Amino acid sequence: MTAAREAPVSEWVTIPDMYRDPFPIFQRMRAEAAVHWVPSVNRYMVVTYDECHTAEMDGETFSADETGSLMKRSMGHSMLRKDDPEHAPERAAWQPPLRPGAIKTVWREVFEANTERYLDRLADAGDAADLIWDFAAPLAAENLRSILGFVNATQEDLQRWSQTMIDATGNYADDPVVWEKGRRSSEEVDRAIDELLPYYAAHPDASLISGLVNMPGGERLPIEAIRANLKMTIGGGLNEPRDVIGTAAWALLENPDQLGRVLQDPALWPVAFDEAIRWIAPIGMYPRETTRDVELGGVRLPAGSRLGIVVLSANRDERVFEYAERFDIAREKKPHLAFGGGAHYCAGAWVAKSSVAQVALPRLFERFEGLEIDGDRETSAGGWVFRGMLKLPVTWQRERKGAAA
Numbered sequence: 001m002t003a004a005r006e007a008p009v010s011e012w013v014t015i016p017d018m019y020r021d022p023f024p025i026f027q028r029m030r031a032e033a034a035v036h037w038v039p040s041v042n043r044y045m046v047v048t049y050d051e052c053h054t055a056e057m058d059g060e061t062f063s064a065d066e067t068g069s070l071m072k073r074s075m076g077h078s079m080l081r082k083d084d085p086e087h088a089p090e091r092a093a094w095q096p097p098l099r100p101g102a103i104k105t106v107w108r109e110v111f112e113a114n115t116e117r118y119l120d121r122l123a124d125a126g127d128a129a130d131l132i133w134d135f136a137a138p139l140a141a142e143n144l145r146s147i148l149g150f151v152n153a154t155q156e157d158l159q160r161w162s163q164t165m166i167d168a169t170g171n172y173a174d175d176p177v178v179w180e181k182g183r184r185s186s187e188e189v190d191r192a193i194d195e196l197l198p199y200y201a202a203h204p205d206a207s208l209i210s211g212l213v214n215m216p217g218g219e220r221l222p223i224e225a226i227r228a229n230l231k232m233t234i235g236g237g238l239n240e241p242r243d244v245i246g247t248a249a250w251a252l253l254e255n256p257d258q259l260g261r262v263l264q265d266p267a268l269w270p271v272a273f274d275e276a277i278r279w280i281a282p283i284g285m286y287p288r289e290t291t292r293d294v295e296l297g298g299v300r301l302p303a304g305s306r307l308g309i310v311v312l313s314a315n316r317d318e319r320v321f322e323y324a325e326r327f328d329i330a331r332e333k334k335p336h337l338a339f340g341g342g343a344h345y346c347a348g349a350w351v352a353k354s355s356v357a358q359v360a361l362p363r364l365f366e367r368f369e370g371l372e373i374d375g376d377r378e379t380s381a382g383g384w385v386f387r388g389m390l391k392l393p394v395t396w397q398r399e400r401k402g403a404a405a
């Protein structure tokens, strides 16, 4: 066994470069070491598959409860920043409406209706149609609004809340305008929740907030936990389905042979979904903090080290995935890390799979025959903590309204 060494100090890694195109940077980092100290982000970055997996499976050593967390400041202390045993009861309260049974009996139908509505909007946008802003973003927001039960808010409210609170969570520059926008959204969410608690006590339904109000045995989570976890879910349950719709559509439109195979065999939609989040993980990095001195990937980490678990890089680790940079629905099936792992494994994974792989993507390609990227307008992607398409202009040859779902 080789002796552990200090982490390489990677001053050449900058935030603007990672925002533009993180993949060549991560490739070089993986070749040099599993763990780097990166001054521009003021934390260690864990970039290889095995080491990301080790960290997410060992919550005792790699705590989610980060000191000085900006997420806690902007949204309150949610389950995402708690370790077990404190994390477990909040996670258990969140689970029932997000399970496959509830999706089958309640939400699938809602996802279908919402999808038709925003396909109409995409059609109406005509020559100016953008797949992200006319379809993926409002659809993801509307689906989340339905599941959570925000009957007193619009999908536009959810998009604004989500973006401003996420911006505050990443406000390392301490910009007062960003804090102010985040604070305003946080207060709007609190007011909306205050209205909904008595409403759902009188009108129970299948939504998450209703479930929180009417928990078995009459127990309730403390109000701070309800608020913080709803804000975290608004921040964490909207961009990712939006971004996987964009990434998967882009990848398939750029690879017509693979699109052809999926259209021939709709059982391949979940495979395309899974490969899209393997290829570009919508949540690129999430934080952890060491609770003791530890060695990870041959690198010494003192207790209290702040880490970034870079699943966007781990999912492209060439030691695990052959020709990892390529989008390929025929690749050998192996577990990827896009939904995280261990105690914090994404609570909304079934919702994402159903709403995107079973409904949004198949219906999009059924409805718009000859869908393609509009080469006369700019297509762009961005991000590394969250990564997705920024612009995806599309055109089509023929619309088949009302085709069977």
Ligand code: HEM
Binding pocket: 079, 080, 081, 091, 094, 098, 144, 147, 233, 236, 237, 238, 240, 241, 244, 277, 281, 282, 283, 286, 287, 337, 338, 339, 340, 341, 343, 344, 345, 346, 347, 348, 349, 351, 352
């Ligand atoms: C493709 C879509 C999605 C991806 C890639 C994704 C990814 C993730 C990841 C990586 C985590 C763990 C983060 C960490 O450990 O710090 C997580 C947690 C979580 N996700 Fe998702 N997510 C998606 C969709 C959703 C949706 C639609 C919802 C809600 C309806 C949701 C709700 C949650 C919740 C509540 C947690 C916290 C779980 C816990 O702390 O125990 N996610 N997600």
